[in-house]
Amino acid sequence: MIEVKTEKEIEFIRTASSVVAKTLVIIKKEIKPGISTFYLDELARESIEARDSKPAFLGYRGYPATACVSVNEEVIHGIPSRDKIIRDGDIVSVDLGAVYKGFYGDSAITVPVGNVEKEHLRLIEVTERALIEGLGAVRNGARLGDVSNAVQAFAEKNGMSVVRDFTGHGIGRHLHEEPSIPNYGPAGTGPVLRTGMTIAVEPMICLKGNAVHFLKDGWTVVTDDGCFSAHFEHTVCVTEDGCEILSKREG
Numbered sequence: 001m002i003e004v005k006t007e008k009e010i011e012f013i014r015t016a017s018s019v020v021a022k023t024l025v026i027i028k029k030e031i032k033p034g035i036s037t038f039y040l041d042e043l044a045r046e047s048i049e050a051r052d053s054k055p056a057f058l059g060y061r062g063y064p065a066t067a068c069v070s071v072n073e074e075v076i077h078g079i080p081s082r083d084k085i086i087r088d089g090d091i092v093s094v095d096l097g098a099v100y101k102g103f104y105g106d107s108a109i110t111v112p113v114g115n116v117e118k119e120h121l122r123l124i125e126v127t128e129r130a131l132i133e134g135l136g137a138v139r140n141g142a143r144l145g146d147v148s149n150a151v152q153a154f155a156e157k158n159g160m161s162v163v164r165d166f167t168g169h170g171i172g173r174h175l176h177e178e179p180s181i182p183n184y185g186p187a188g189t190g191p192v193l194r195t196g197m198t199i200a201v202e203p204m205i206c207l208k209g210n211a212v213h214f215l216k217d218g219w220t221v222v223t224d225d226g227c228f229s230a231h232f233e234h235t236v237c238v239t240e241d242g243c244e245i246l247s248k249r250e251g
């Protein structure tokens, strides 16, 4: 069952999501050559805790950090490390969750560092626009497959591929709720979206092949072909004629 939230519950999810959005803005400014991914994790934790919230990922199924920081061919769930130094030409995905008064917010961005190859800049643009296309299909009465298909169609039209092994999700009192939200599939199928549902849509797009595997750390997901991958995510609330982006960043 996909839960419809009350206005009060949505208000808490809105706050949690805005804590994540503000923290992503802070982190984005600090991403430059020479810093470690661990430093970004420290910033994330400080910012979330300073806003009366808790990191959502820390301890989740044993995950050891506040943020997931995934560089280049890393798709998602990169574990921050003092030894992982960001270099010119990298693309850095930062995925972050916060809990405020028991409710979750979840959002991700991918940031280019310095002189990034043109095709990698295009990968980032296509991934962010694929998210926007997906969100454009969200409204009261739409089918979940409409959202999935909009993401897939946009990515593939641009010659890129969609990761199929991981999905978006409902969100609220838990980080992951029903439904699971694939980034591919036929329009006009799947559950009907209703006003008041809160969902996290999160395309993971690859420049070439969409096959992925785990590294030996048990968390980091990388592309099989070593080509770069990007990730964007928003937590949104379904409305009568569209959606409200709860994790919208300023500017």
Ligand code: MF3
Residues within 6 Å of the ligand: 056, 057, 058, 060, 061, 063, 068, 077, 095, 096, 097, 106, 107, 200, 202
């Ligand atoms: N943002 C991720 C998701 O939506 C959560 C990371 S899983 C964790 O599934 F274990 F790192 F928390």
Ligand code: CO
Residues within 6 Å of the ligand: 106, 107, 168, 169, 200, 202, 233
């Ligand atoms: Co998520």
